[in-house]
Amino acid sequence: MNLRTDQIKPHFERQGPQALYIVSGEEPLLMQEACDAIRASARASGYLEREVYASDAHISWPAIFEAANSLSLFGERKLIELRLDKVKFDDSAKKILSSYLERPNPDTLLLMILPKLEKAFSTTKWFQSIEQKAIVIQVWPLETKDLPRWIDTRIRQAGMQASREAIALLAERVEGNLLAAAQEIEKLRLLNGAGHLDAAAIESTVSDHARYNLFDLVDQSLEGNAETALKMLHFCRASGEEPLILLWAFVKELRALYAMLEQQQRGTPPAKLLQDFRIWNKRKPTIEKALNKQSLLRVETALSISSQIDRAAKGQAAGNAWQGLTALIMVLAGHPLTSPEIPG
Incomplete structure (x- = not known):
């Protein structure tokens, strides 16, 4: 059923x-x-x-x-x-x-x-x-067109109302990350209390720095730029970003990359993979490089590390989530594969 x-x-x-x-x-x-x-x-x-x-x-x-x-x-x-x-x-x-x-x-x-x-x-x-x-x-993931309605419902459940412009701006800032959206709505509730939200309230409260660094961080890791990726990770941590939000972006890309690598092994050309998985034009060079550089074993190891980071961040297992994210970046950047256990 x-x-x-x-x-x-x-x-x-x-x-x-x-x-x-x-x-x-x-x-x-x-x-x-x-x-x-x-x-x-x-x-x-x-x-x-x-x-x-x-x-x-x-x-x-x-x-x-x-x-x-x-x-x-x-x-x-x-x-x-x-x-x-x-x-x-x-x-x-x-x-x-x-x-x-x-x-x-x-x-x-x-x-x-x-x-x-x-x-x-x-x-x-x-x-x-x-x-x-x-x-x-x-x-099922929300369609892009359904995100504003989901945000509106969530805001009302938090005891607030928002203008159409405010909802559109928040949807743009979180770019499909529902966990980030929920956290931003909770932050708005704590800062503004019950009442009406306009675009100015969103502009002053919700930062788009994390969103930009979130996806760029994944791409820098996949391209092997470990030093740059680690600097971005430190920035996210200093900015108060939650490790689970960063992990969401990594896991989303890793699962897609794993599926693409499996299909590539069966003979599917890279150009068709990029088309089938709807890779944006600006990200195609990054994904093409990852398809040439990454292996199924390396991505499996990264997913195993991700699972441990998730449990550590939720207090369900030993280990430090931020150190786990560091280990994840190093694996994706091409460093030698080691035990997937994350350090405490």
């Missing part, structure tokens, strides 16, 4: 919790809020204990299956959260998950968080059999 994000709470209220919830997508804020809605509804349904398993080379599906079927230490229902960096399941994982869903533990709710589900995966017989017994929430 498929749900939209705004249907999660009504679903719990009408049908009660199900055995497995799958949330997939690439937009960090919408993904986070969808998962938060599931967690909140699960708590309201009595699932008070929570266990988190993050995807890495040592993830044990038998251990997850055992945890799902075991009683809670405190006799409470529990939520088991699986965060997977890749939409890949080996034969053991497929067998275990299929077997569990035949007779799920009613005192356990599974929440599986995945990147975007590609058609080649979502149309497999195995996933379609899982989908029949699960709730699937696919989080």
Whole structure:
């Protein structure tokens, strides 16, 4: 069964919790809020204990299956959260998950968080059999034309109103980064309180420096300009930028680059890749250089580091997010591959 994000709470209220919830997508804020809605509804349904398993080379599906079927230490229902960096399941994982869903533990709710589900995966017989017994929430990125309406709704939810010009200016400044938009709206609420926002308020409060450096930082890293990229990283940190916003830009580009490299290995010409992935003209030289310079292994390592940065920034794992971003830049700039563990 498929749900939209705004249907999660009504679903719990009408049908009660199900055995497995799958949330997939690439937009960090919408993904986070969808998962938060599931967690909140699960708590309201009595699932008070929570266990988190993050995807890495040592993830044990038998251990997850055992945890799902075991009683809670405190006799409470529990939520088991699986965060997977890749939409890949080996034969053991497929067998275990299929077997569990035949007779799920009613005192356990599974929440599986995945990147975007590609058609080649979502149309497999195995996933379609899982989908029949699960709730699937696919989080789609906002279209550019929908961003102003999303911003307007968010501003109203924060107890403010904004002019059409103010909304258009904020949409231009954040350039599709919903996490940045949400943070700027919260900053506006704290600084201006409830009331009306005009373009002048946006102009004086919302800076576009971070936006410019955000995407230029990724390009400088991909082009191998480590020294320049690190200077930009230090500037972002000194400006009070959140590491998760920087990470959003890196992960977005890395996932696209990984897909392009896979297709290039199958013989797709670079010119067609640039066209298919809708690369802007001004960025084509950077991406062409990255396709020649980067390898699937290097991008996989970068994504693994990104996953650890994400957990460190959220306080869910050891390590320093800013040092992790430094390590990420060095890997993309061509420095020797080392352990993906980020320093503390």
